[in-house]
Amino acid sequence: MDTNPQAQQGPDDGFLDTCLFFTANRLGRAITRMAEEEFAPTGLTPMYGYVIRLVNGSPGISQKELASKLSIAPSTLTRFIDKLEIRRLAERRVDGKTVRVYPTPKGLELGDTIVEASRSLRVRYEELLGPEMARKLSEDLKTASGTLE
Amino acid sequence: MDTNPQAQQGPDDGFLDTCLFFTANRLGRAITRMAEEEFAPTGLTPMYGYVIRLVNGSPGISQKELASKLSIAPSTLTRFIDKLEIRRLAERRVDGKTVRVYPTPKGLELGDTIVEASRSLRVRYEELLGPEMARKLSEDLKTASGTLE
DNA sequence: TTTCATATATTGTATGTACAACTAAAATTA
DNA sequence: TAATTTTAGTTGTACATACAATATATGAAA
Numbered sequence: 373m374d375t376n377p378q379a380q381q382g383p384d385d386g387f388l389d390t391c392l393f394f395t396a397n398r399l400g401r402a403i404t405r406m407a408e409e410e411f412a413p414t415g416l417t418p419m420y421g422y423v424i425r426l427v428n429g430s431p432g433i434s435q436k437e438l439a440s441k442l443s444i445a446p447s448t449l450t451r452f453i454d455k456l457e458i459r460r461l462a463e464r465r466v467d468g469k470t471v472r473v474y475p476t477p478k479g480l481e482l483g484d485t486i487v488e489a490s491r492s493l494r495v496r497y498e499e500l501l502g503p504e505m506a507r508k509l510s511e512d513l514k515t516a517s518g519t520l521e
Numbered sequence: 522m523d524t525n526p527q528a529q530q531g532p533d534d535g536f537l538d539t540c541l542f543f544t545a546n547r548l549g550r551a552i553t554r555m556a557e558e559e560f561a562p563t564g565l566t567p568m569y570g571y572v573i574r575l576v577n578g579s580p581g582i583s584q585k586e587l588a589s590k591l592s593i594a595p596s597t598l599t600r601f602i603d604k605l606e607i608r609r610l611a612e613r614r615v616d617g618k619t620v621r622v623y624p625t626p627k628g629l630e631l632g633d634t635i636v637e638a639s640r641s642l643r644v645r646y647e648e649l650l651g652p653e654m655a656r657k658l659s660e661d662l663k664t665a666s667g668t669l670e
Numbered sequence: 671t672t673t674c675a676t677a678t679a680t681t682g683t684a685t686g687t688a689c690a691a692c693t694a695a696a697a698t699t700a
Numbered sequence: 701t702a703a704t705t706t707t708a709g710t711t712g713t714a715c716a717t718a719c720a721a722t723a724t725a726t727g728a729a730a
Contacts, residue, residue, distance in 0.1 A: 596690095
C-alpha cells in the first residue's frame with residue numbers, strides 16, 4: 373500500500389500524457405518489447421527482420437533506398453548491413469558510389485519465419501487494441517510521421 | 522487517392538506502414554529529433570527535462586515512482602539520476618531501501634526554461650498536425666501503451 | 671583533362687534504453 | 701529473534717540509433 377499522499381498524481385504530471393514526444397516514445401518502448409518477443413523465433417530483432425524482408429523483396433536495393441524506406445539514418449543502416457553480412461543473411465555489392473544489397477540463400481530461407489513473426493505480432497496487438505483501433509492508429513502514426521519529417 | 526498499389530513502392534513494402542511496431546517507432550524518431558531541437562536551450566535532452574520537472578514538482582519522489590511515471594526501466598533511471606546529480610540538477614537521499622530524489626537550486630532554476638521548451642515543442646507539432654489531431658493522437662497513444670504494457 | 675562539387679557510404683563517438691545479475695534493506699514468517 | 705522472501709536500486713553488458721567527420725566515386729565546369 374502506498375501511503376504517500378502524492379503517489380497517484382503528483383502536482384504536475386499531466387504534461388507527460390499530452391506530450392506527443394513522450395506518448396509516442398512510450399508506445400514505441402512497449403511495442404518494441406512485444407515485437408522482440410514475437411521475433412525471437414527468427415533470431416533477429418524486428419528491424420533486422422524488416423531489412424531482410426525489404427532486401428528479399430527488392431534484390432539489389434541501394435542502402436540509400438533502404439534507409440529511406442525504414443526512416444533511419446544511413447549510418448544506422450550501415451551497421452545493420454554489417455551485421456547481416458557477418459551472419460550471411462544479406463550481401464553487399466558495390467556499384468559505383470552506391471552499394472546494393474542482395475539476398476542470400478540463408479536470408480531467403482528466413483523469409484517465411486519473418487512474415488510469420490510479423491503476423492503473430494499483429495495478432496497479439498490486435499487482440500489487445502482491437503483490429504480497428506490498431507489499424508487506425510498505425511495509419512495516424514504513418515500520417516503524422518510523414519508530416520513531421 | 523492512389524489507385525496503383527505499387528506506386529512509389531517496391532514489390533512488398535506495405536507491411537511497414539501497417540505495422541504498429543514500425544509506425545510507432547518511426548514517429549518516435551521523428552518527434553525525438555524535433556524535441557531535442559526545442560530542448561536545446563535547456564542544455565538537456567527532453568527526457569532529462571521531464572525528470573527534472575517531475576522532481577521539482579514532487580520533491581522526494583522515489584526512483585521507483587519516477588521510473589513508473591516515465592515508463593522506463595529502473596536501470597535506465599539510475600543512469601539518468603547519476604548524470605543529473607553530477608550536474609547538480611537533482612540530488613539523491615537514501616531512505617531505507619528506497620532512494621528519494623530532490624530538487625536543487627540549479628534544477629529549480631531550470632524549471633521555467635523546461636516548461637517553455639515543452640511549450641515550443643507543442644506549438645511546433647500542433648502547427649504541423651493541427652491541434653485537434655495532435656491532441657487525439659497523444660490520447661490514443663496513451664491509451665494504447667496503457668493497454669499493451 | 672584537371673579541378674571542383676555533389677552524392678553515397680563508412681567510421682568515430684555519444685546517448686538512450688533494456689535485461690540479467692547482484693546488493694542491500696525491509697517485511698514476513700517460523 | 702533468526703531465517704526467508706520480497707522490494708528497490710545499481711552495475712555489467714549489449715543493442716539501436718544518430719550526428720559529425722571522413723573517404724570514395726561520379727558528374728560538372730574550367
